[in-house]
Amino acid sequence: MQMNLDSRIDPETALDLLNNTPLLTLAEMADRKRRKIHQDNLVTFVIDRNINYTNICVSGCLFCAFYRPENHKEAYILSKAELKQKIEETLKLGGTQILLQGGMHPGLELDFYLDLLRYIKNNFPIHIHGFSPPEIYYIAKKSSLSITDTLKKMIEAGLDSIPGGGAEILVDKIRKKISPGKCTADQWIDVMRAAHKVSLKTTATMMFGHIEKKKDIIRHLIRIRNLQDETGGFTAFIPWTFQPDNTAVKVRTATSAEYLKVLAVSRLFLDNIPNIQASWVTQGDKIAQLALFFGANDLGSTMIEENVVAAAGIKFRLPKEEMIRLIKNAGFKAAQRDCFYNIIKLLTV
Amino acid sequence: MYNRSFLDNRLDKIYNKVKAGMRLDLNDGLILYESHDLSGIGRIADFARRRRHGDNAFFVYNQHINYTNLCINGCKFCAYSRDEKTGGAFTLNIDDVNLKILERIDEPVRELHIVGGLNPALPFDYYIDLIKSIKELRPDAAIKAFTAVEIDFISKIAGLSLDETLAKLINAGLSMMPGGGAEVMSSRVREKLFPKKISAQRWLEVMTAAHKAGITSNATMLYGHIETTEERVNHLILLRELQDQTGGFSAFIPLAFHPQNTQLSHLHNTTACDDLKNIAAARLMLDNFDHIKAYWIMIGEKLAQVALSFGADDLDGTIIEEKITHMAGATSAKGMSREEMERIIIAAGFTPVERDSFYNPVTKANANQ
Numbered sequence: 001m002q003m004n005l006d007s008r009i010d011p012e013t014a015l016d017l018l019n020n021t022p023l024l025t026l027a028e029m030a031d032r033k034r035r036k037i038h039q040d041n042l043v044t045f046v047i048d049r050n051i052n053y054t055n056i057c058v059s060g061c062l063f064c065a066f067y068r069p070e071n072h073k074e075a076y077i078l079s080k081a082e083l084k085q086k087i088e089e090t091l092k093l094g095g096t097q098i099l100l101q102g103g104m105h106p107g108l109e110l111d112f113y114l115d116l117l118r119y120i121k122n123n124f125p126i127h128i129h130g131f132s133p134p135e136i137y138y139i140a141k142k143s144s145l146s147i148t149d150t151l152k153k154m155i156e157a158g159l160d161s162i163p164g165g166g167a168e169i170l171v172d173k174i175r176k177k178i179s180p181g182k183c184t185a186d187q188w189i190d191v192m193r194a195a196h197k198v199s200l201k202t203t204a205t206m207m208f209g210h211i212e213k214k215k216d217i218i219r220h221l222i223r224i225r226n227l228q229d230e231t232g233g234f235t236a237f238i239p240w241t242f243q244p245d246n247t248a249v250k251v252r253t254a255t256s257a258e259y260l261k262v263l264a265v266s267r268l269f270l271d272n273i274p275n276i277q278a279s280w281v282t283q284g285d286k287i288a289q290l291a292l293f294f295g296a297n298d299l300g301s302t303m304i305e306e307n308v309v310a311a312a313g314i315k316f317r318l319p320k321e322e323m324i325r326l327i328k329n330a331g332f333k334a335a336q337r338d339c340f341y342n343i344i345k346l347l348t349v
Numbered sequence: 350m351y352n353r354s355f356l357d358n359r360l361d362k363i364y365n366k367v368k369a370g371m372r373l374d375l376n377d378g379l380i381l382y383e384s385h386d387l388s389g390i391g392r393i394a395d396f397a398r399r400r401r402h403g404d405n406a407f408f409v410y411n412q413h414i415n416y417t418n419l420c421i422n423g424c425k426f427c428a429y430s431r432d433e434k435t436g437g438a439f440t441l442n443i444d445d446v447n448l449k450i451l452e453r454i455d456e457p458v459r460e461l462h463i464v465g466g467l468n469p470a471l472p473f474d475y476y477i478d479l480i481k482s483i484k485e486l487r488p489d490a491a492i493k494a495f496t497a498v499e500i501d502f503i504s505k506i507a508g509l510s511l512d513e514t515l516a517k518l519i520n521a522g523l524s525m526m527p528g529g530g531a532e533v534m535s536s537r538v539r540e541k542l543f544p545k546k547i548s549a550q551r552w553l554e555v556m557t558a559a560h561k562a563g564i565t566s567n568a569t570m571l572y573g574h575i576e577t578t579e580e581r582v583n584h585l586i587l588l589r590e591l592q593d594q595t596g597g598f599s600a601f602i603p604l605a606f607h608p609q610n611t612q613l614s615h616l617h618n619t620t621a622c623d624d625l626k627n628i629a630a631a632r633l634m635l636d637n638f639d640h641i642k643a644y645w646i647m648i649g650e651k652l653a654q655v656a657l658s659f660g661a662d663d664l665d666g667t668i669i670e671e672k673i674t675h676m677a678g679a680t681s682a683k684g685m686s687r688e689e690m691e692r693i694i695i696a697a698g699f700t701p702v703e704r705d706s707f708y709n710p711v712t713k714a715n716a717n718q
Contacts, residue, residue, distance in 0.1 A: 022698060023658045024395055027388040028353070035356075252689075256651035257658075257697040286621035286652045293387045322617075329620045331385025 005033050014269045015218050023257055030264035030295030038297045043327040044337040048097040049090040049304040053078045057103025059181035063210055065246035065311040067103050087124045097339050099163055100130035110143040114157040121158030127339050128158055132165035133191035137183040147194040161339050162195050164203035169212045170220045189227055196233025204234050209241040209254030221269045228272045235341055236275035239266050240282045245313030256287045260294045267295025275341055280318050281309045289326045299323055357386035364393045373634055378582030381630040394629035394660030402662045406699035408690045411460040411666035414449055416441045420466025424543040426574055428610035428676040430466050440468055443478050450486045460706045463494035464527055473507035477521045484522030491524045491706035497555035498530035501547050511558040525706050526559050528567030528602055534587050535580040553591055560597025568598050572627050573606035573619035585634040592637045600640035603627035605647045609678025624648045625659045632660030646674050654693045
């Protein structure tokens, strides 16, 4: 395979790479691309915690094992006392941010979210990476506000950046089948565009390995790359595989080879997004380490707490020390970063 | 343009040697372990792998039987063995073993992998009867039984020479030997971790005797504990030298050390880089071995799949009820169906080939017999 790694890859080439290129060839290409973008031989991660303020959600996505209906005995909304304890724990462990996400809760108004943000911001020195586009879209609609106005109020209350969740596959034919209650692909993009325009940085994700075809994966990448050309607001891209246990989608989990190929093609195709994250939560520590040779330059977060993927039958743990060990063992230098990928400090075990 | 030179330019020389069919030396082996150019190492190993096997990836429909966990060796890296003092020891009698075979008699099992501890209470007849009765129930399956460590012990129990012991076991139905018990062939490591186990020299003697008696065997190396890189490479070279003499080794299986529940529980699990380098280095150093196994029980299904691109050509078996590694904290599944095995091989870009113990393909027509 001869390819100019400096020029932009068109969608047909990307599809061909995904379908027909041997695993290791893709690895070498993605690795070179990654080393061109990141010449410091660093692998970064953030110390944070996922806080799911509620598991009540009306979206009813077929792939989700986490949500509960409002009247379910396991349905919850976190109290401020619980929130406080979780954030204090995070700070004590050297954490710099929280990933604040929940469901599309039918009973909560914008004021609830603003109050939540203010409470956190007024009491703790911590970055709030919160509310994926489906939540923001839902909150805006419930409040009869524009997305931009909703975001402005949230920023004023303390929102610092937006996670890229809920993108699933940005192709409506697929979304209609697996997440009919969730915002459309256009609406997801609209929220991100609006966020970037009011200077909020965001990440972007992709959940694959369910009912999508390879060309849908490429379509997803096209939408992300196009928006990034327009706004430059994405800090990182995070592809991860659907985990089918305890969900209504009956497929087998995508294999590690499939994951690594998608990761590599993402690195090659998304030439305008600086960081590609490995998903140790879905892949485990071994494949996450290997992902560093397939285009990933970041291991995401130590995730002191994670609930959503765990509900679908996957429970890996990766403490900070272990993360550093994996990075060094792979020949890289480890560094703790903040949400904007600024280096906080170099780390040694 | 996309440039296919190696990130680590020390690999150029190694690749050239491999392409020219030249043997790698100790220094080459050290580079393979020390380099951080993982995909470069993989590329060379994949070249050697495809030269031998194309895109075939093998697996066998097998069953494990561990006949006893009572063991007088007390190796520090083992979470499986028990002795009379610690309690929890078991020994299967012949009827128990027969029952395990009969439980799965409707499945197309082609290989029985039988290993156990060194239990001084078992007479020589036990081993003969074990093999004979399994052979009677499963006449078409290959019996791959007893590591070199067990064979040495059995010969002492029998009061017979190695050759005589092997002849009697083969006569009873033994058709192959597993490669366990080699650990790391270094007297330094042996002193520290498994002083009661047979020496490297004796392990090699047993394998030589087995090959001379006409049966094949596998070979292993337990890595990821206290061994040095040089000790790993020397281990591979010792195996390669014996293979030059006998040609009796079928596959090499790098075994990832699992520290949990062992006396070395302070050590870390191996990483993906460790596991893949061991597979790639084995493929390249062991130029006279046909097969390199990615033993998915030890490195996990996900990494084993990727290992097919790093020099491995065999995923071992479907295996039901793996015990030894799971006692040491392995998180892999305990068994994998034939369909799942084929799925992961195809998804990795290879062609699944179900095989018997001797790497003869099992044809679709007789696959379920």
